[in-house]
Amino acid sequence: MENIAPQLIKVTIDGKEVQVPAGTSILEAARMIGPEVAPPAMCYYKPLKGTGGKCRACLVKVTAGSEKDPRPMPKLVASCITQAQDGMKVENYSSPEVIEARKGVVEFLLINHPLDCPVCDQAGECHLQDFSFEHGTGGTRFEEDRRTFEREDIGDKIQLHMNRCILCYRCVYTADQITNKRVHGVMNRGDHSEISTYISNAIDNDFSGNMIDVCPVGALTDKTYRFKNRVWFSKPVDAHCDCEKCSGKVTLWYRGEEVIRVTARKNQWGEVEEFICNTCRYDRKKTSDWTIEGPMKVARHSVISANKYSNKLVEKPSFALKYAAQNYKEVDDDRPYDKNLSEIKKSEDYKALMAKNEEFFSK
Amino acid sequence: MANTKKILLEHINVPGIETYEVYRQKGGYTGVEKALKKLTPDEVVEEVKKSGVRGRGGAGFPMGMKWSFLAKPEGVPRYLVCNADESEPGTFKDHYLMKCLPHLLIEGMIISSYALGANKSFIYVRGELMYVIRILEKAIEEAKAAGFLGKNILGTGYDLELVVQPGGGAYICGEETALLESLEGKRGNPRNKPPFPAVKGLYQCPTVVNNVESIATVSWIVNNGGEEYAKIGVGRSTGTKLISASGHIRKPGVYEIELGLPVDEFLNSDEYCGGIRDGHHLKAVVAGGSSVPILPAHLFMKTANGEGRLMSYESLSEGGFATGTMLGSGGFIAMDETTCIVRNTWNFSRFYHHESCGQCSPCREGTGWMEKVLHRIEHGHGNMRDIDLLVDVAKKIEGNTICPLGDAAAWPIASAIRHFRDEFEWHVTNPGAASKPGAVYQHLNEMSV
Numbered sequence: 060m061e062n063i064a065p066q067l068i069k070v071t072i073d074g075k076e077v078q079v080p081a082g083t084s085i086l087e088a089a090r091m092i093g094p095e096v097a098p099p100a101m102c103y104y105k106p107l108k109g110t111g112g113k114c115r116a117c118l119v120k121v122t123a124g125s126e127k128d129p130r131p132m133p134k135l136v137a138s139c140i141t142q143a144q145d146g147m148k149v150e151n152y153s154s155p156e157v158i159e160a161r162k163g164v165v166e167f168l169l170i171n172h173p174l175d176c177p178v179c180d181q182a183g184e185c186h187l188q189d190f191s192f193e194h195g196t197g198g199t200r201f202e203e204d205r206r207t208f209e210r211e212d213i214g215d216k217i218q219l220h221m222n223r224c225i226l227c228y229r230c231v232y233t234a235d236q237i238t239n240k241r242v243h244g245v246m247n248r249g250d251h252s253e254i255s256t257y258i259s260n261a262i263d264n265d266f267s268g269n270m271i272d273v274c275p276v277g278a279l280t281d282k283t284y285r286f287k288n289r290v291w292f293s294k295p296v297d298a299h300c301d302c303e304k305c306s307g308k309v310t311l312w313y314r315g316e317e318v319i320r321v322t323a324r325k326n327q328w329g330e331v332e333e334f335i336c337n338t339c340r341y342d343r344k345k346t347s348d349w350t351i352e353g354p355m356k357v358a359r360h361s362v363i364s365a366n367k368y369s370n371k372l373v374e375k376p377s378f379a380l381k382y383a384a385q386n387y388k389e390v391d392d393d394r395p396y397d398k399n400l401s402e403i404k405k406s407e408d409y410k411a412l413m414a415k416n417e418e419f420f421s422k
Numbered sequence: 423m424a425n426t427k428k429i430l431l432e433h434i435n436v437p438g439i440e441t442y443e444v445y446r447q448k449g450g451y452t453g454v455e456k457a458l459k460k461l462t463p464d465e466v467v468e469e470v471k472k473s474g475v476r477g478r479g480g481a482g483f484p485m486g487m488k489w490s491f492l493a494k495p496e497g498v499p500r501y502l503v504c505n506a507d508e509s510e511p512g513t514f515k516d517h518y519l520m521k522c523l524p525h526l527l528i529e530g531m532i533i534s535s536y537a538l539g540a541n542k543s544f545i546y547v548r549g550e551l552m553y554v555i556r557i558l559e560k561a562i563e564e565a566k567a568a569g570f571l572g573k574n575i576l577g578t579g580y581d582l583e584l585v586v587q588p589g590g591g592a593y594i595c596g597e598e599t600a601l602l603e604s605l606e607g608k609r610g611n612p613r614n615k616p617p618f619p620a621v622k623g624l625y626q627c628p629t630v631v632n633n634v635e636s637i638a639t640v641s642w643i644v645n646n647g648g649e650e651y652a653k654i655g656v657g658r659s660t661g662t663k664l665i666s667a668s669g670h671i672r673k674p675g676v677y678e679i680e681l682g683l684p685v686d687e688f689l690n691s692d693e694y695c696g697g698i699r700d701g702h703h704l705k706a707v708v709a710g711g712s713s714v715p716i717l718p719a720h721l722f723m724k725t726a727n728g729e730g731r732l733m734s735y736e737s738l739s740e741g742g743f744a745t746g747t748m749l750g751s752g753g754f755i756a757m758d759e760t761t762c763i764v765r766n767t768w769n770f771s772r773f774y775h776h777e778s779c780g781q782c783s784p785c786r787e788g789t790g791w792m793e794k795v796l797h798r799i800e801h802g803h804g805n806m807r808d809i810d811l812l813v814d815v816a817k818k819i820e821g822n823t824i825c826p827l828g829d830a831a832a833w834p835i836a837s838a839i840r841h842f843r844d845e846f847e848w849h850v851t852n853p854g855a856a857s858k859p860g861a862v863y864q865h866l867n868e869m870s871v
């Protein structure tokens with residue numbers, strides 16, 4: 060009988076070997092090994108065709124191209140769009156060059172980011188927070204003005220905070236691929252590009268709410284949930300219902316007895332595999348609308364899992380955390396606020412400032 | 423090498439050469455006749471391969487090799503696209519060529535399309551050049567009336583339709599995959615590679631993208647043979663090249679040079695640039711368009727080993743990026759001692775900031791950051807830390823982006839700091855003087871040429 064199984068190839072990532080079907084990307088191969096070698100991904104989204112290549116968070120070093128041609132690749136490559144080859148050797152967390160480049164990517168993504176996590180709905184489930192915690196540095200070297208945009212309502216259920224957007228294009232691909240008509244896209248160029256609808260068109264179709272879930276940051280937020288809660292105070296529960304439009308498989312977010320939000324389910328990599336309709340998302344907010352399956356399995360290291368379920372459920376990517384800890388100490392900046400506070404307190408400038416303060420308040 | 427052979431611009435001064443009649447009288451379209459009647463498509467490809475001609479759009483990739491990589495699956499159309507989006511600061515040769523010799527490009531397009539088996543080919547012209555688009559369209563009409571375009575050309579059974587497309591108004595649309603996106607009517611974002619256009623290009627079909635000047639050489643190669651072409655030039659830099667000369671020279675303009683011409687002769691002889699304007703001397707040169715590293719005069723005239731440089735791909739890149747540069751698209755910008763390198767670098771960075779498509783984070787955010795820092799330094803608000811910051815940001819962009827625009831934005835800044843660091847430092851230490859209009863730092867041990 061003919062062998063119809065796809066041809067398997069062997070890839071080594073950070074010293075760990077894995078067999079994957081030919082045509083698999085390096086990133087997918089790394090995910091098969093496990094979270095300890097999986098590169099971060101800010102734009103790639105497996106369920107959406109054509110995503111990837113944009114954010115450069117997933118850069119890796121290929122030290123041997125393939126069995127046949129074992130030369131290293133001259134540049135770092137985006138692992139989400141580069142196909143693995145038989146005999147390929149890849150360095151990810153084990154390459155200082157990669158760690159350095161990712162530090163750069165974090166910095167680039169943050170220089171124009173408002174850093175308003177304290178008032179952002181996404182905080183606690185934000186991939187940019189995770190990414191900068193794992194790969195960024197403590198300080199910034201950016202002293203210029205940030206570029207800013209006005210907040211914008213796109214439809215009655217979604218608000219766009221363009222300032223927070225990292226232009227991953229995921230929402231654009233979502234609208235292209237799961238809704239029947241895309242009315243929003245990217246306008247302008249360079250760091251003035253913005254997600255927008257043409258002439259303030261409203262986005263209204265049955266699946267538009269999924270754009271909120273695919274957005275890695277807090278740029279697209281659910282207006283029915285805005286400012287209601289911090290995610291770590293809510294309890295996520297998997298539930299389903301008989302829905303004529305979608306699979307009906309969702310996560311309910313409870314605070315006390317109240318369902319405050321409904322989202323699609325995300326897998327270990329933060330990706331939605333089964334998109335849900337707007338009726339499930341916005342209009343079914345009573346427990347009686349749903350059949351409860353049980354607590355959501357939180358597989359990412361996340362504040363959502365804190366103090367809620369047993370630690371065993373959480374597979375921590377120890378590799379990533381280890382490197383994050385190392386990077387965190389390596390602050391290559393010489394401005395005073397990065398120095399020891401006690402040292403600063405000894406300085407003349409500090410004393411003068413304090414004296415001025417006292418003078419001011421005593422009046 | 424006075425009066426070197428002119429291949430492209432031989433008849434440039436003939437009155438009426440932009441019309442079909444005059445062009446034909448001067449031997450035009452004999453290349454089409456020869457290719458279509460006497461040669462098979464593969465034989466044309468073979469001649470182009472033998473000629474060793476390299477892509478004139480910037481990267482210098484051998485054209486024959488590119489053509490032979492074109493995938494040829496059954497039943498799938500193939501396309502030839504001419505890249506006439508020319509928007510690189512300092513480069514204006516394609517504009518000149520199309521304006522004055524439209525039929526030379528069209529003849530090249532017909533032969534190249536025949537060689538690649540394309541029945542519909544496109545010329546994607548920079549959108550700002552509407553009048554050139556009209557010239558080309560008129561020339562296409564003339565060629566069609568004479569039977570060189572359309573159905574069953576010269577009775578050989580070969581069909582070709584030529585379409586002129588106005589560009590989307592962005593520098594990035596000159597990057598070949600962004601150009602294809604734009605041609606398909608989409609936003610001009612470069613594509614992830616692979617797949618390369620030779621496999622999946624326009625409408626996901628195999629496509630060759632070539633520069634105007636590259637395509638314009640094809641008719642000479644077919645008429646005279648690839649081997650004859652390879653005799654011109656030096657080493658792997660065969661043939662002639664159009665150079666767009668600008669800056670502080672006596673005679674700015676477009677010149678056709680034989681590759682391998684000594685830079686000294688190009689800069690100083692009356693046949694070409696005619697030397698630096700009176701009373702001034704050369705300070706720095708951007709040899710191949712704004713994207714290539716800038717060189718100080720002494721490193722431009724002679725390599726680090728003291729050999730005189732030649733206008734060729736190899737000679738200009740001698741010494742790597744440490745002491746060399748690139749021929750690029752041939753945008754030659756000479757600057758005399760009145761030029762402030764910091765201001766010039768800021769100006770270039772402003773261009774790349776404005777033109778980044780914004781897809782990938784290092785280029786989108788990095789170009790804006792570098793421009794803001796350079797703006798500060800130039801206007802007297804910089805500090806020493808900023809200079810290293812620029813080098814580091816440039817390094818983090820370079821090589822980490824989807825398309826080479828990221829590199830092109832990083833190189834001019836990295837090279838300016840590499841060779842003119844003292845000038846940046848002077849701006850930091852003398853903010854008052856440096857931020858005055860027209861202020862220029864005078865190098866102490868400057869090499870005057």
Ligand SMILES: Cc1cc2nc3c(=O)[nH]c(=O)nc-3n(C[C@H](O)[C@H](O)[C@H](O)COP(=O)(O)O)c2cc1C
Binds near residue numbers: 480505594
């Ligand atoms: C940002 C960017 C802009 C470019 N602009 C042009 C251009 O205006 N004209 C051009 O011929 N090539 C341009 N190129 C090079 C093209 O991508 C491509 O290499 C070229 O058209 C191939 O033609 P050739 O092999 O004949 O040189 C550009 C490349 C980049 C990265």
Ligand code: SF4
Binds near residue numbers: 228254270274275
């Ligand atoms: S709005 Fe969100 S999903 Fe859309 S491009 Fe911006 S960050 Fe990505």
Ligand code: SF4
Binds near residue numbers: 594611780781825828
């Ligand atoms: S390098 Fe710049 S221009 Fe090229 S794809 Fe990335 S953002 Fe766009």
Ligand code: FES
Binds near residue numbers: 101
């Ligand atoms: S995840 Fe690969 S580039 Fe964004």
